[in-house]
Amino acid sequence: MPSTLELTLKSPDALERALNLLEQHGADALEFDEQPILRVFARFAVPPEHSLWRSIAGSLHLRGIAYENLQVREAESLDWDSVWRPVARPVLVSKVWIVPEECQLTPEMVPAIRLKVGTAFGSGLHPTTALCVQALSEFPATEEMVDFGCGTGILALSALALGTRRAVAVDTAADAREVTRYNSVLNECADALKVSDRWHGRSKRIVANVLAMPLIDLAPFLVQRLLPGGELWLSGIRDDQVDAVSRTYRHFGLHRVGETRLGDWVRLDFRTSW
Numbered sequence: 031m032p033s034t035l036e037l038t039l040k041s042p043d044a045l046e047r048a049l050n051l052l053e054q055h056g057a058d059a060l061e062f063d064e065q066p067i068l069r070v071f072a073r074f075a076v077p078p079e080h081s082l083w084r085s086i087a088g089s090l091h092l093r094g095i096a097y098e099n100l101q102v103r104e105a106e107s108l109d110w111d112s113v114w115r116p117v118a119r120p121v122l123v124s125k126v127w128i129v130p131e132e133c134q135l136t137p138e139m140v141p142a143i144r145l146k147v148g149t150a151f152g153s154g155l156h157p158t159t160a161l162c163v164q165a166l167s168e169f170p171a172t173e174e175m176v177d178f179g180c181g182t183g184i185l186a187l188s189a190l191a192l193g194t195r196r197a198v199a200v201d202t203a204a205d206a207r208e209v210t211r212y213n214s215v216l217n218e219c220a221d222a223l224k225v226s227d228r229w230h231g232r233s234k235r236i237v238a239n240v241l242a243m244p245l246i247d248l249a250p251f252l253v254q255r256l257l258p259g260g261e262l263w264l265s266g267i268r269d270d271q272v273d274a275v276s277r278t279y280r281h282f283g284l285h286r287v288g289e290t291r292l293g294d295w296v297r298l299d300f301r302t303s304w
Contacts, residue, residue, distance in 0.1 A: 040096040124167035141191040161297035183210030242271035
């Protein structure tokens with residue numbers, strides 16, 4: 031059952047940072063009320079007894095966002111689409127601004143990508159996507175990268191915005207390929223981004239943001255696609271799935287070199303042993 035998180039902030043200066051943080055932890059809708067006190071309301075798909083709330087409280091503390099009260103309750107049985115304001119606003123994910131197509135770019139939004147989401151997964155708000163954008167922001171750009179299970183193409187587009195020369199976006203879903211092509215034109219990088227439902231090349235960097243079981247099934251294929259010295263970043267993995275995914279890829283000869291968490295989600299980083 032979904033939950034409502036209510037957060038009372040001590041300062042209006044913290045509102046934007048609090049909204050960004052809640053989005054990055056997976057909120058699918060947001061609202062705020064400034065009278066008589068500043069309160070933020072966020073809807074999440076997880077139940078009230080979930081461990082996510084401890085993670086959010088810890089993130090608020092780490093980012094210096096002062097609040098007076100944080101409450102979680104079962105979401106009311108309402109027509110959420112009419113009661114809540116859907117999230118459609120620029121969001122800073124690590125170093126990259128993710129800007130919905132209908133929003134305006136401003137001078138401080140650098141680097142930035144424009145995004146039409148449509149029905150494909152990948153708005154930058156989900157923790158699994160944010161973990162991958164974070165990695166692209168923190169590690170040096172490569173000549174080429176592969177976004178496997180591309181959704182909206184957000185990871186390929188982010189890589190290009192951060193200095194990667196060429197990218198390949200792969201997805202079996204036709205609507206994902208369609209919206210990725212649209213977004214490549216929207217960002218004026220269609221020449222640098224190849225979109226495909228099949229890919230049999232090899233690359234120094236592959237990023238796959240799907241789910242744990244498909245990642246396990248894909249292990250032989252993805253490992254074969256890595257060049258010597260290549261790196262593979264896997265996201266869409268929950269806490270209790272880390273060991274199974276890690277064992278599978280180590281079995282195929284990869285070294286696990288990193289692990290990054292956001293809420294209950296984990297990104298695992300691997301490197302070839304050849």
